Each structure stands twice: as C-alpha cells, then as structure tokens.
Amino acid sequence: MDIALAYATLNTALLTQDTRLLRASTPLGDALVAERCVLDEGVSRLFAVTLDCLSTSTQLDVTPLLGREISLDLLLADRSTRRWHAMVTGVDNLGADGGLARYRIHARPWLQSLALRRDSYIFQDKTSLDILTEIFADYPLASYAFEVNATPPKRAVRTQYRESDLEFVQRILAEDGLAFRFVHQQGDDDDSDGASSSSARHRLVVFDAGAALPANAASPIRFHRSDATETSDTITRFHSALTVLSNTVTRSAWDDKTLQAHAAQLASSEDAGKLPGLEDYDYDGHGRYADGDDAHRAALLRLRALEARQVRYEGGGTVRQLSPGETFEMTGHDRYDAQGGGDGKAGAEDGGQAIDELGHEYTVLRVVHEVANNLGSQAASLAGSTDLERGRYLNRFEAQPRAAAVLPAWRARPTAPEATVAVVVANDEAPISSGRDLRVKVQFPWQRGERPLAGGLPHRSHGDERGNAPGSDASGTWLRVATGQAGPNWGGHHIPRAGTEVVVEFLDGDIDQPVIAAQLYNDSDLPPYSAGIDGGANHGGVLSGWHSQALDGSGHNQWLFDDTSGQLRMQMATSTAASQLNLGHLVAQSAADGNRGAWRGSGFELRSDAWTVLRSGQGMLLSAAADPQATATLATPDTVRRLRQAQNISQRLDATAVQRKAQALRANDGFDEAIKAVDPAQDGKLPSTVNGQAANKAGLESRDGTDPVDGIADARVVMDAPMSLNLSTPASAALHATGDLHASAQEDVHVAARQTYAVVAGQAAGFYADQEGIRAVAAQSPVSLRAHTDALDLLAAQGVTVTSTDSGIDVLAKESVTLIAAGASVTLQGGNIVFKSAGLFSVKGASHSFEGPAADAAQLPQLPAARTGTYTQQVVYNDALGEKFEDMPFTVQHKPEADTWLGNTPLAGSTERVHTDESQPLEYALRYAKFKFDDEAA
Structure with missing residues (x-):
C-alpha cells in the first residue's frame, strides 16, 4: 500500500486514547497517543518508564514535557484502571514516516532529581530518617512517608562527601536496613497519601524489616494459562531460583573510647543443604559500632539479607496489579500453592531446599510491565511493529517468600581521600577548645555556611539557616590528634589551636572517621625561627625546636636547638621572669625572630629574674x-x-x-x-x-x-673548686651551722671588714699562732683587753714591753698593785707603798723631797655584769637499739616566753641547741612523743 495513501485514509479516531488498554496523560494533551510502554519498578529501586507515543505532528514541541509529571492509566480486567505517575527526564524523537511521528518519553520518580545535586555536607547527631527529612525539604516535589517499626540509631556524624543526594540517601538507607517503595495516587481526587498539591502524586515509602507490608489487591492470584476466555489476570509461569550464600555473618569494629572491639557473630538457621560453615566476616571500620548491641544489629541485618537472597522466585503473567513491596497468595500451582506438594520432598530429592515448606505467600520485589496498545493495522504498519502483540499486557517479576525480610542491598561507603586539609575551630573568641582526651574540632574548606573558611561560600539549604560551616566548635565531630608518642600514662602532645591548618586522614578510608595526622605551617603562620630563602634571618636554617605561645599572646615557652657547625647550643626558656637554661655556645636569642645574636660565652647558664632553687634530697x-x-x-x-x-x-x-x-x-x-x-x-x-x-x-x-x-x-x-671558690654579695651574707662550723686553709686565712670585725663566742674564744705570733693593732682607736668576771693574764717566756709613745701609762687596781722582779717588790696597797729587797735599795735623783701625807684615788671603769647564754640545752634522740632518729620532725617550746622552734632532726639525731639567760623549763616533742627538761644549766 502507498504510505501517503494510507495516511490520507487513516481514521483520525484511531489516534485517540479512548477505550485503549494504556492511556497517557501529559501536558501536551491529545497531541500524544500512547503506543507502547515498558515500566520497570522494584523495592529499593527507582522505577523507570519508557513510553513510546505517536503523534500526527512531526514538529511537536516537547519542551513543556521536561521536568513535568505525567500519568499512565492501565485498564484492568474489571474495567477499572491502575495509575502510575512519573517525572519526565527526557524525550527522544524517533523519527517520522508519512506524517506519523514517534516520540519516546523517559520518566522517573521525583527521587531521581536527587541525582542531579552533588554536595558535601556533615550531618551531626541525627538518625537516617532525620537526614532524609532535612534533604527532602529542599525538593518541592518530595512526597514521602516512613513506616518504620524500630527507629534507627542516631549517629554522631554522617558525612556526605562529593556524593549526589541520591547516592547518599540510598547509602544511609542501606546501612540502617531500610528499604523503600513507591505508592502512586489513584484517581484524580485521591489524596489518601497526604501529599500536598505542589508535591508529586507518587509517594516514597521508607520501611524496615519489621513493617507490615500491604497485600496486593489481586491476591489470591491463580496460576493458570492466559487466553481470551479468561476473565481475570493470572500468573503463567513461576519457578524458584536457589543460591548458595554465606550462612554465618561476623561483624567487628574497634572503639577507641572503650579500647575494645565490638563484635557479633550470627549463624543462619535456614536449611540450605549440607553445607559447611561459610562465614562472611568483615571488619566494618574504626568506630562504626557504639557497643555490642550495635554490632549485633548490623550482623543481623546482613544475615537476614543473605537468607532472603537464598530463595527467590521468578515468574510472569498478566497480573496488571502486581506492585513491588506488596504480598500475594498464589493458588492453582501443583507445588507452590497452599495445597500443592505439601511434603517438600521434591526439593529435597533434588538436593536443594524444601521450597514447599516456605509457604504459598510471596513478597513482590520487582516487576517489569510491558503493554502495547492496539492502534489498528494501518497505524501499526506506518509506525512499525513491536515485539509485543498489539493490545496485550505482559509482565515478568521477582519475588521472595513472605517470611523473608525485605532488606536493601549493601552499598559501600565512598572511599575517603587519603588526606585533606582543615582548619581547627573553637568557641567564639577562645584560642582553643578541646576534650579531655585532647580532641579538637575542625572545619573543612568544602564546608559551606554562615562562617566558612576564607573564600568559602554560604549554604542555605536543608532547612538550616546557619548552613554547615558555623566557624566554631559546633562544626563536625571531635577529632583525635595523632602524635608520635602516645600510650598509657606516657607520651607527648602538641594540641593544635584555633586557626591552625592541619592534615586530616581517615581511618579505614571512612569519611566519618577523621583523625588529625599533622599540623602545617603556611605563608600566614610561619614556623618559629623561620629562615632560609626569603626568610630574612642571618643563617640558612640552623635553628629548630619547639615554641609555644601563651593563650592570650602575652608570653612564650621554647626549647631551641642550634646546629651551627662548631657552635652547638640548646636553650630551654620561658618569658616568665626571663627564665632560661642555656647550654653550649651561648649567643643572644630573641623570641621575636630567628636571628642568632652576639656571642655571650660558652658552657652552662641558668638564669631568671625571679627565684632560682636547686634542691636535692640525697646529696x-x-x-x-x-x-x-x-x-x-x-x-x-x-x-x-x-x-x-x-x-x-x-x-x-x-x-x-x-x-x-x-x-x-x-x-x-x-x-x-x-x-x-x-x-x-x-x-x-x-x-x-x-x-x-x-x-x-x-x-x-x-x-x-x-x-x-x-x-x-x-x-x-x-x-x-680546684682553682678558687668565691662568694660575694653587695648586701649581707649569713653563714650558720646548727652544729660546728670549721674553716681551715692549707695556706692563709684572711678576714677583712670595712667597718667592724667582731668575733663572739658563747662560751670561750681562743687564738693560737704556732710560729709568727699574734698581733692586735688599732690604728686610730684604743685596744681593749677585758676579763669581766675573772683575771686577765699576760704571760711571756721572755720580756713584756708596755710602751706609750705619746702619753703615759696608767696601772689601776681596786685593791693593790705589786711589781716583783728578782726578789725585790713594790706593793701599793691601802694607801701604803711597801718596798722589799734582799739587797741594795737605792733612790737616786738630783733632789729628794718627802712631803706630808697625800692620796690619789684610782678611777676604775665599770665592767658590764650581763650574762649571755648561761643556760643551754640540746637533745639527741636514739631509738631502743641506740640508733639515732634522722630527719624526724621535732618541736621545742619555751613555755615562759611562749617561744617555739620547729624543724627536722639532722642526721646526728639532735635538735638545735637552745640558750636562755635564766634556768627555764623547755618542752620537746618528737612527732608524737613529748619530753620535759626543767632547770637544765649548761
């Protein structure tokens, strides 16, 4: 037939959708007529619609279709309809022939739009359902519901890193064992799903393994042939597909907070034949499980998913109401209905599982619908034939026993980068915020929000006004800081402060397990003692070490190493009181720059503007x-x-x-x-x-x-000191010994005083010179030798010479003065002068005058009568074996004067010696024992 003639004679009514098996409702109205459709939908899958339409316009503008929702109505056996809704994602022009054009429409659920946005975002302290709610808030078409029997656990951090929203949503749903299906609004006035007028007319339903699944509207469904005489849809083929999978699941993860691994192992109770133990063991990564229950839950989800995959059913037929996530009962099958088989021997004899024992109710997992309209032979010849007979509907589906859990396939987390950089953040205005175990928080350059890093962008989505970069310790989670030395009660750390650029690595490649591996210097934060090219220092980089700044910037601490050849040195210093320990080749060193100053000496220097103490307990x-x-x-x-x-x-x-x-x-x-x-x-x-x-x-x-x-x-x-020992002070010096003080010299001892030199002894003082003699010389003042309470003796083996060069010599005595030499004497006593001589008494003079009586009284100086330290006491403590108590606290109380002496007994076991002017009682206490001594004189 001539094509032009066929088109000219084509009945326009043939291109209408009235009474057709499949009808399509699009924004273009009657311009498109549904010809053929393939619709693939399943549990935890985004359904896909491929719709071929015919149009009498070869220049049809299909732009209004893109991003719009279309509806498909499938005529059911009872003359009612089943409706699907989908968002158009693409339109293909398949060409035209003789004025009849074919267009192929691709449509997906509203959830597909999540694949078009790629983001990096940190979700904190949220469940997977909280995260879904926050993400879906950015999509006006979102229509969803949660049918969850057990609320999934809250996670401290879940990071979406360079993933689309769809990839991230599917991943976290799989991690928590949450599946989803779509429910389509039926009828123009059906709003039973609670969707708003602006949202899509197909609803995402998220459910867990414990949720009750709805029964399919066509259940029970007959297993029967399909022909024109049948009045109901049937399943025409149905068979099982058995798979050998792991029958034991073990999960483990290390927890650094408790320093133990949380693990769980579960074995399947399903009979999969005589198989050995096939273990699926996986270390799920650092910090994945909070406790053993969390590990048990993860292992249980994995085991139930494996058990569900062991037995699957594949079938096909004409049941137009089959829908993923719904259950149905099948009848009429010799093996798989309620009455068929019954003993399970068929499966067992084949060496497989006793399939009959799994029951006759099934859960639909996936359905592929194929439908073709009957547009008449003329339109079909113009448009080209299809694989499916015109005016027919067929499907193929996958199901599992209703008793098996419906769980999504596991989705691996994206591998985190080997390392990335971040900046440490803290409380507002605080230089540092850390946890007890020295964890800090960071903000990554890819975080967007209210206060991103310099050059960052805002992020006003997910219903969060602040975005994902708060610029404070509200950002992210606490990160541990790796250090070269760490262990139980030993190690070292240098905790990074706010504003420090750090290198972040991810344990086990998990984006949710960051750890700070190192800290970095940059052009804004130069290292201390920086030198080298463009450094401005007077050396090429010989200084290294450790330098810290006070939190308020007011001071510093540092440990510096100088590796200059031939001038090695080390310095430990703090700006507090300019306290320093310098060793080696000493040079001036300013903490403000890295320049080496002038040479100051060599050796050892310990200095401080405040106090310095050297203390040793054992010598x-x-x-x-x-x-x-x-x-x-x-x-x-x-x-x-x-x-x-x-x-x-x-x-x-x-x-x-x-x-x-x-x-x-x-x-x-x-x-x-x-x-x-x-x-x-x-x-x-x-x-x-x-x-x-x-x-x-x-x-x-x-x-x-x-x-x-x-x-x-x-x-x-x-x-x-082999050469000299010098002690000097511009003020006073005190040298005291509780016991004896002994000074000796191989040569001379010289004591010089600019003002007064005084030697005072409580009991006795002695001066002895073996060779050269003793001299007492007063250049400008008198020399006084006194014995206040006893006699004064001047003894010499040879002569005694008393000379006054400028004045006289007075010899005074209260009672008498006697001069004796070689048997002769002169005595002055009681106003008398008595001369005695065994030989000649001769008085020679130019004249002799003996006048009358006269008297001249001697003016004697008064000597002080004070007594110092006449009474003294010291106690030596010995134990029962005669051993001395050493370093034992003691107390001495002088009761009349209310004086108290405190101290520790020296090595000799003795207390300090106490002196009193009069006889006084003293009370001694050695720790808890007390001793009293009354009137103890020296």
Missing part, C-alpha cells in the same frame, strides 16, 4: 673540677683528698695548740663523718641496686662492673 655535688677520667657523675676523688689534707693540718695544729694550753679545735671530729660520706671506699657509694638496676662500674684492672658507683651517703652539699 648534691657542685664542682668546677674537670675530670676526664671520672667513672661516675658523683665521683669526688679530689674532694676526698682535699678533705683529708684539711683534716691532717687541723689535727696537727690542734694537737700543738692543746699542748700549749690553747683552745682545742673540737670541730675536727666532724672530718671523719664528712670523709666517710663521700669516700667510695667507705659510705660514699650507691647501693648495689638502684631502681632495679645493678649499680656497678668497671674497676681499675677489669672492664666488668665490679666496683661500686661513687655517691654521697647522706643529704649534704659538696662544693669543689
């Missing part, structure tokens, strides 16, 4: 002696030698002085104890074991550790 050695052969840090061979020299000279001089009736040097007894404490041959050594380690050193004749290590036996300070 201290201060030595200026360089000993390249020293075998221990406390080795003091020169000190011991000099102490022995001091002991030797002191003992020899003391022996000479005592022989000549001079004051004895009682403090010499302390030399033995001092030498004993520092001499390694005696007590001056460490114990054989110190802190669990042998304390031995190599001997003179062996390199093995056999000799004890030098030490100081008790809490004493040893000062050793």
Whole structure:
C-alpha cells in the first residue's frame, strides 16, 4: 500500500486514547497517543518508564514535557484502571514516516532529581530518617512517608562527601536496613497519601524489616494459562531460583573510647543443604559500632539479607496489579500453592531446599510491565511493529517468600581521600577548645555556611539557616590528634589551636572517621625561627625546636636547638621572669625572630629574674673540677683528698695548740663523718641496686662492673673548686651551722671588714699562732683587753714591753698593785707603798723631797655584769637499739616566753641547741612523743 495513501485514509479516531488498554496523560494533551510502554519498578529501586507515543505532528514541541509529571492509566480486567505517575527526564524523537511521528518519553520518580545535586555536607547527631527529612525539604516535589517499626540509631556524624543526594540517601538507607517503595495516587481526587498539591502524586515509602507490608489487591492470584476466555489476570509461569550464600555473618569494629572491639557473630538457621560453615566476616571500620548491641544489629541485618537472597522466585503473567513491596497468595500451582506438594520432598530429592515448606505467600520485589496498545493495522504498519502483540499486557517479576525480610542491598561507603586539609575551630573568641582526651574540632574548606573558611561560600539549604560551616566548635565531630608518642600514662602532645591548618586522614578510608595526622605551617603562620630563602634571618636554617605561645599572646615557652657547625647550643626558656637554661655556645636569642645574636660565652647558664632553687634530697655535688677520667657523675676523688689534707693540718695544729694550753679545735671530729660520706671506699657509694638496676662500674684492672658507683651517703652539699671558690654579695651574707662550723686553709686565712670585725663566742674564744705570733693593732682607736668576771693574764717566756709613745701609762687596781722582779717588790696597797729587797735599795735623783701625807684615788671603769647564754640545752634522740632518729620532725617550746622552734632532726639525731639567760623549763616533742627538761644549766 502507498504510505501517503494510507495516511490520507487513516481514521483520525484511531489516534485517540479512548477505550485503549494504556492511556497517557501529559501536558501536551491529545497531541500524544500512547503506543507502547515498558515500566520497570522494584523495592529499593527507582522505577523507570519508557513510553513510546505517536503523534500526527512531526514538529511537536516537547519542551513543556521536561521536568513535568505525567500519568499512565492501565485498564484492568474489571474495567477499572491502575495509575502510575512519573517525572519526565527526557524525550527522544524517533523519527517520522508519512506524517506519523514517534516520540519516546523517559520518566522517573521525583527521587531521581536527587541525582542531579552533588554536595558535601556533615550531618551531626541525627538518625537516617532525620537526614532524609532535612534533604527532602529542599525538593518541592518530595512526597514521602516512613513506616518504620524500630527507629534507627542516631549517629554522631554522617558525612556526605562529593556524593549526589541520591547516592547518599540510598547509602544511609542501606546501612540502617531500610528499604523503600513507591505508592502512586489513584484517581484524580485521591489524596489518601497526604501529599500536598505542589508535591508529586507518587509517594516514597521508607520501611524496615519489621513493617507490615500491604497485600496486593489481586491476591489470591491463580496460576493458570492466559487466553481470551479468561476473565481475570493470572500468573503463567513461576519457578524458584536457589543460591548458595554465606550462612554465618561476623561483624567487628574497634572503639577507641572503650579500647575494645565490638563484635557479633550470627549463624543462619535456614536449611540450605549440607553445607559447611561459610562465614562472611568483615571488619566494618574504626568506630562504626557504639557497643555490642550495635554490632549485633548490623550482623543481623546482613544475615537476614543473605537468607532472603537464598530463595527467590521468578515468574510472569498478566497480573496488571502486581506492585513491588506488596504480598500475594498464589493458588492453582501443583507445588507452590497452599495445597500443592505439601511434603517438600521434591526439593529435597533434588538436593536443594524444601521450597514447599516456605509457604504459598510471596513478597513482590520487582516487576517489569510491558503493554502495547492496539492502534489498528494501518497505524501499526506506518509506525512499525513491536515485539509485543498489539493490545496485550505482559509482565515478568521477582519475588521472595513472605517470611523473608525485605532488606536493601549493601552499598559501600565512598572511599575517603587519603588526606585533606582543615582548619581547627573553637568557641567564639577562645584560642582553643578541646576534650579531655585532647580532641579538637575542625572545619573543612568544602564546608559551606554562615562562617566558612576564607573564600568559602554560604549554604542555605536543608532547612538550616546557619548552613554547615558555623566557624566554631559546633562544626563536625571531635577529632583525635595523632602524635608520635602516645600510650598509657606516657607520651607527648602538641594540641593544635584555633586557626591552625592541619592534615586530616581517615581511618579505614571512612569519611566519618577523621583523625588529625599533622599540623602545617603556611605563608600566614610561619614556623618559629623561620629562615632560609626569603626568610630574612642571618643563617640558612640552623635553628629548630619547639615554641609555644601563651593563650592570650602575652608570653612564650621554647626549647631551641642550634646546629651551627662548631657552635652547638640548646636553650630551654620561658618569658616568665626571663627564665632560661642555656647550654653550649651561648649567643643572644630573641623570641621575636630567628636571628642568632652576639656571642655571650660558652658552657652552662641558668638564669631568671625571679627565684632560682636547686634542691636535692640525697646529696648534691657542685664542682668546677674537670675530670676526664671520672667513672661516675658523683665521683669526688679530689674532694676526698682535699678533705683529708684539711683534716691532717687541723689535727696537727690542734694537737700543738692543746699542748700549749690553747683552745682545742673540737670541730675536727666532724672530718671523719664528712670523709666517710663521700669516700667510695667507705659510705660514699650507691647501693648495689638502684631502681632495679645493678649499680656497678668497671674497676681499675677489669672492664666488668665490679666496683661500686661513687655517691654521697647522706643529704649534704659538696662544693669543689680546684682553682678558687668565691662568694660575694653587695648586701649581707649569713653563714650558720646548727652544729660546728670549721674553716681551715692549707695556706692563709684572711678576714677583712670595712667597718667592724667582731668575733663572739658563747662560751670561750681562743687564738693560737704556732710560729709568727699574734698581733692586735688599732690604728686610730684604743685596744681593749677585758676579763669581766675573772683575771686577765699576760704571760711571756721572755720580756713584756708596755710602751706609750705619746702619753703615759696608767696601772689601776681596786685593791693593790705589786711589781716583783728578782726578789725585790713594790706593793701599793691601802694607801701604803711597801718596798722589799734582799739587797741594795737605792733612790737616786738630783733632789729628794718627802712631803706630808697625800692620796690619789684610782678611777676604775665599770665592767658590764650581763650574762649571755648561761643556760643551754640540746637533745639527741636514739631509738631502743641506740640508733639515732634522722630527719624526724621535732618541736621545742619555751613555755615562759611562749617561744617555739620547729624543724627536722639532722642526721646526728639532735635538735638545735637552745640558750636562755635564766634556768627555764623547755618542752620537746618528737612527732608524737613529748619530753620535759626543767632547770637544765649548761
């Protein structure tokens, strides 16, 4: 037939949709007539509509169709209709022939529009349903409902990273075991789904495994042939598809908060034949499970999904009302209906599962509908034939036993980048915000919102006015800071502060498990001591170390290393009181820049504008002696030698002085104890074991550790200077010893005072010179020798000369004055002068005058009668074995004067000596014991 003639004779009524099996409602009205349609829909799938339409216009403007909702009505067996709604995503012009054109319309659900938006967003402290609600708020066509039996758990963080909204939604639904289906509004006035007038007329329904699924309107459905004589739709083919899958599921994830793995293992109870244990084990990543129950839930979801996939059914027929996510009962099948088979032997004999025992009710998972209108032979010949017989409907479907859970397929999370950068954020105006375990919060450059990073963009979606970049610790989750050293009660950390650029890595490649791996310097935040090219420093980068700033920027701490060749140094410093410890080649160093200053010396410097304390509980050695052969840090061979020299000279001089009736040097007894404490041959050594380690050193004749290590036996300070020891102060100096104070010199001892030199002794004072004599010289004032309560003796083995060069000599006495020499004497007593001589008494003079009586009274000076320290007391404490109490708190109370002395007993076990002018009671207390001493005189 001529095509032009066929088109000319074509009955226009043939291109109308009245009484057709399939009718399409589009914004173009009657310009398009449905010819053929394939509709693929399923559980947790976005349905797809491929609709072929015919039009008498070869130049039809299809632009009004794009993004608009169309409706498809399928005529049912009872003359009612079933309706689908879909959004047009594309239109293809398949060409025209003889004035009849074919157009192919592609349509998807409103959910497909989520695939067109790609975003990066952090959702905090929300369930998956909360997230869906927030995302769907940005889509005006969104129509949805939740039919969830158990609310999914709330997650601290879920990150959508470079994913479309659709990919992200499908992923989090799969993670929580949530499936979805679509329900289409039936009839023009049907608003039972609660959708608003502006939303789509197909509704997304999210449900979990515990939700009750609706029964299909055609249930029960016959298994029967399909022909023109049948008055109802039937299933024409139906068979099972068995699959061997894992029968055991194990899930595990590490939890850093509890330092343990949360794990769960579940085995299937379904009979899949005689199979060994086939375990599906997966480590789900760091921090994925909050506790064991969470791991059990994840394992259970995975196991039920595997069990559901073990038995599937595939079928086909003419049942036009089949819909995914609905259940149906099948009748008329020899094996799969309520009466068919019944014993399950058929499946067992084949070595498979006893399928009959699964029941005769099924859940539809997927349906592919195919329908073709009968437009007449002339239109069909013009448009071209189709694979489906004209005026027919067929489908093919997939189902599972109704008892099996309906769960979505697992969707892997997108692999996070190996590393990315972020900036640390904190509370407003705060320099740092951290958790107890030193976690901080960061903001990524891709976060958009109210306060993004510099150059960032706002983000006014998801119903969040602030967006996703608050610029404070409300951003994201707490991130742990990786450090080179960390462990139970040991390690180090440098917690990043607000504004610090950091490198963020993701544990197990999980975008929801970020951790700070490093901190970065940049052009805005230069490193301390920065140097090198364009650095401006006077060196090429020899300084390194650690520098921190006070939180308010008012000061700093630093640990600096200077690796300049031949000028190595190290500095530990704080700006507080300019306190520093400098070692090595000392140069001036400013904390404000990285320049090396002028040379200041070499060695060791400890300085502070405030207080400095050196404290040791077991002895201290201060030595200026360089000993390249020293075998221990406390080795003091020169000190011991000099102490022995001091002991030797002191003992020899003391022996000479005592022989000549001079004051004895009682403090010499302390030399033995001092030498004993520092001499390694005696007590001056460490114990054989110190802190669990042998304390031995190599001997003179062996390199093995056999000799004890030098030490100081008790809490004493040893000062050793081989050249000179100088003490100087512009103010006053005090030197006090509770016991004896002994000073000796191999050569001379000189004491000089610009004003007054006074020596005061509580009991006795003695001056003895063995060779050169003693001189007392007052250049401009008198010399006074006094004995206030006793006699004053001037004794000499030879002569005594008393000379007055400018005045006279007065000899005064209260009672008498007697001069005796070689048997002769002169006595002045009681106003009389008595001359005695065994030989000649001669008075020679130019004249002699003996006048009458006269008297001249002696004017004697008054001597003070005060007494100082006449009464004294000291207590030495010994235990029952005679051992002295050492370093024991004691208290001395002088009751009449209300005076109190506090302290610790020294190593000798003795208290301080207390002096009183009169006999007074004292009360001593050693910790809890008390002792009283009354009227104890020295």
